[in-house]
């Protein structure tokens with residue numbers, strides 16, 4: 494059994510965890526970042542380019558990993574998390590024990606399991622894929638259908654597994670509208686003449702520069718935006734896909750034949766840590782993400798040493814995830830500084846008692 | 850002198866929705882079926898409706914006609930419903946569509962017994 498002490502343990506090496514790690518390390522703290530995958534980076538490892546500036550995900554990841562490699566432990570399966578009044582104890586599959594007074598949770602999100610919207614045809618028809626799978630195809634520059642051909646007509650379906658009481662996720666995942674636009678433009682750039690239609694209930698493009706992306710999609714790539722929600726997908730004899738929806742602006746039920754459907758899947762909390770630790774589970778909000786999402790006015794916010802940031806506190810883009818991680822890293826700093834001061838006071842008091 | 854009627858005004862009834870007119874039927878309906886207030890007009894109900902393909906009708910429009918006071922259109926649309934309940938199955942906002950249809954038929958006295 495190996496035992497290691499640190500000032501702060503960070504669980505999850507996505508953009509949020511890595512950003513917090515960089516800041517805490519620069520402030521002189523000893524940290525560990527525990528990652529369950531064999532590589533650090535979170536979703537940055539999966540995405541090709543990033544909205545809204547079309548940057549490569551790898552170019553964003555590399556500076557985040559700089560100077561941090563020695564702090565990151567990969568392929569860590571956390572088995573238990575316990576807390577004593579002084580510290581958290583985290584144990585992994587190899588019985589390695591990590592202890593620290595502060596615990597930083599940045600476990601991110603899990604994409605919605607599209608198979609649960611059975612009527613959309615995922616897992617039934619070959620050319621119904623998710624936005625996560627499309628990122629992989631874009632990364633490998635291999636946007637083909639199962640018959641090896643390049644699609645000529647694609648439908649992007651918004652709000653899959655979000656804003657849907659029937660699957661139990663009533664919140665908006667906030668990044669899938671802009672992800673759809675990013676991916677539609679990328680298809681437009683790579684496949685000349687491709688026709689991409691986005692089927693939406695509401696377009697939520699509320700981030701900085703998102704509106705520019707929207708206009709570019711309309712102007713440069715002739716992406717069609719249709720206000721309607723998919724009701725069902727069927728396959729034709731020739732393998733093409735028939736979708737049904739209502740064009741609610743035209744006020745008419747409609748059908749469209751496409752080669753490929755991309756389901757813009759929403760976000761769900763990764764429950765791997767809340768499942769094993771009741772203390773963390775208690776912090777789950779009514780929408781299924783961590784924390785309350787309320788403004789915190791207290792000067793010493795997290796007295797218990799437990800901190801959360803990134804997509805695990807609700808759907809966010811990368812900028813928002815990293816911004817929250819920075820803010821919360823400073824709360825950790827505050828917490829550690831205060832506990833250090835009280836420890837010195839305690840020692841001082843004990844010393845005086847012994848000598849009086 | 851050229852009058853406004855020369856441009857076709859006054860000949861046709863104006864097409865404005867009068868949102869100041871009290872909508873008693875809608876008020877009664879959202880009391881009876883509170884989930885109706887949650888409709889976001891996504892059209893899933895219409896797309897899945899058995900009779901929409903032929904009639905162009907669907908629950909989304911029924912609700913819209915009710916809300917905007919277009920009762921003549923509403924009454925016509927209500928006739929096509931077969932109570933299959935598919936609209937309820939797909940609604941992302943959990944609107945109790947079948948109950949709403951029954952209540953609308955009651956209010957407009959086209960409920961067959």
Ligand SMILES: Cc1cc2nc3c(=O)[nH]c(=O)nc-3n(C[C@H](O)[C@H](O)[C@H](O)COP(=O)(O)OP(=O)(O)OC[C@H]3O[C@@H](n4cnc5c(N)ncnc54)[C@H](O)[C@@H]3O)c2cc1C
Nearest residue numbers: 505507508509529535536543544601602765803804810811
């Ligand atoms: C299809 C799609 C495309 C997107 N494209 C963009 C884009 O172009 N631009 C943009 O700004 N945003 C984009 N986003 C959003 C972006 O992915 C998130 O904002 C970002 O990943 C959140 O970072 P995070 O660090 O909080 O979580 P994550 O990236 O999810 O990282 C969490 C990390 O924690 C690890 N972890 C989880 N549980 C444990 C555990 N128990 N033990 C150890 N490790 C654990 C995970 O393995 C993972 O490495 C996209 C989202 C989707 C769905």
Ligand code: SF4
Nearest residue numbers: 652655665666669670
């Ligand atoms: S961001 Fe857009 S696609 Fe995603 S849940 Fe919200 S409205 Fe739907």
Ligand code: SF4
Nearest residue numbers: 888889891892894940
């Ligand atoms: S499916 Fe529900 S929310 Fe959508 S238009 Fe119909 S009743 Fe309204």
Ligand code: SF4
Nearest residue numbers: 898930931933934936
């Ligand atoms: S219950 Fe009526 S309105 Fe709803 S889907 Fe069936 S026929 Fe259409």
